[in-house]
Amino acid sequence: MxxxxxxxxxxxxxxxxxxxxxxxxxxxxxxxxxxxxxxxxxxxxxxxxxxxxxxxxxxxxxxxxxxxxxxxxxxxxxxxxxxxxxxxxxxxxxxxxxxxxxxxxxxxxxxxxxxxxxxxxxxxxxxxxxxxxxxxxxxxxxxxxxxxxxxGLDYPATDRLRHIAWLGHRTLPYAFALAGEEAGPVRCELVGPSGDVWRFGDPDAPSVISGSAEEFCRIGAQRLAAQDSTLKTEGPDAARALRVLRNYAS
Structure with missing residues (x-):
């Protein structure tokens, strides 16, 4: 792709x-x-x-x-x-x-x-x-x-998470709309399982989410609470974006 x-x-x-x-x-x-x-x-x-x-x-x-x-x-x-x-x-x-x-x-x-x-x-x-x-x-x-x-079984994370992270970022406007909120552009700088950095969004966006791609995807799947992650948020809308993030429809 x-x-x-x-x-x-x-x-x-x-x-x-x-x-x-x-x-x-x-x-x-x-x-x-x-x-x-x-x-x-x-x-x-x-x-x-x-x-x-x-x-x-x-x-x-x-x-x-x-x-x-x-x-x-x-x-x-x-x-x-x-x-x-x-x-x-x-x-x-x-x-x-x-x-x-x-x-x-x-x-x-x-x-x-x-x-x-x-x-x-x-x-x-x-x-x-x-x-x-x-x-x-x-x-x-x-x-x-x-x-x-x-x-208690292992299910290893792979770089296929890149697609899911892209989906979560791409659908942030939908997620904000479902929550009845408005927000400006948010960019992501996420580290994949292999150590590569995946960047999504406008590089000049004032709001930034950075850190583990796996955690980002787990939050979007509602398998991890945003407040329990190690992800960092900067700017006016990043923390709210992480709160409404979803990889699925509702």
Whole structure:
């Protein structure tokens, strides 16, 4: 990808992220699938079921279904996906895993084949295929943490986080709007797992967030509270940006 902060191919990195999660899931015992995840109210099996369901929604969107993620007025994305999981809870873990594998491969194939300027309907707004793939990478990464952390398993951070950090920065105007706030430009200077510095935004922006890219992504996924991070904020809007940061729709 040639967009600032996304030098590697997003489709290849989405495939690699799913492969890493697949490796984690393949080693789980039957008891582990029934354990509580870090996603409130969901078991490990529920989390993987959710990923399978949303990959199936992605396939429908790629096929042109503009109502693939439709929901009733007043129903949040979180509530909608929780209802989907509840409706199919209890499917054997082996079936859930194979369902996710089929769906994630089909969704990725579909995204690769999309014209670059096509707009795909999704939870909050239509997305380009590359941004759509970035959002899917962000969701798989966050839910991998939900699975690995309570089980005491390692899920190493990689430079694929660059895409998620880019997404978090890119959607700051949306995050501020959801919070009913206005803010000026914010730039980020983040250190990736390999030690590279990733810069996003106007280099002259007066507000700056700097520090760990992994922490930035965890805050955006609501897996870390901003006040518990080591990230530094400077300028009039940086601290507020970190507070409203999100890598997902609502």
């Amino acid at each position: 040639t967009v600032q902060g996304q030098e590697t191919d997003i489709f290849d990195d989405l495939a690699a992220e799913c492969d890493q999660l697949d490796l984690l899931l393949s080693g789980l015992s039957p008891d582990a699938w029934a354990r509580e995840s870090a996603a409130a109210g969901w078991s490990v099996s529920d989390v993987v079921l959710h990923l399978a369901q949303t990959e199936e929604l992605a396939i429908a969107s790629i096929a042109g279904d503009t109502g693939a993620f439709a929901r009733e007025d007043g129903v949040s994305v979180d509530e909608a996906v929780d209802r989907l999981v509840a409706a199919e809870r209890g499917v054997p873990p082996a079936e859930v895993l194979e369902r996710w594998r089929r769906a994630r491969r089909a969704a990725l194939d579909g995204l690769r084949a999309c014209p670059p300027k096509q707009r795909l309907s999704w939870a909050a707004m239509p997305l380009s295929p590359r941004t759509f793939a970035t959002a899917r990478l962000a969701e798989h990464w966050a839910h991998a943490l939900d699975i690995a952390t309570p089980l």
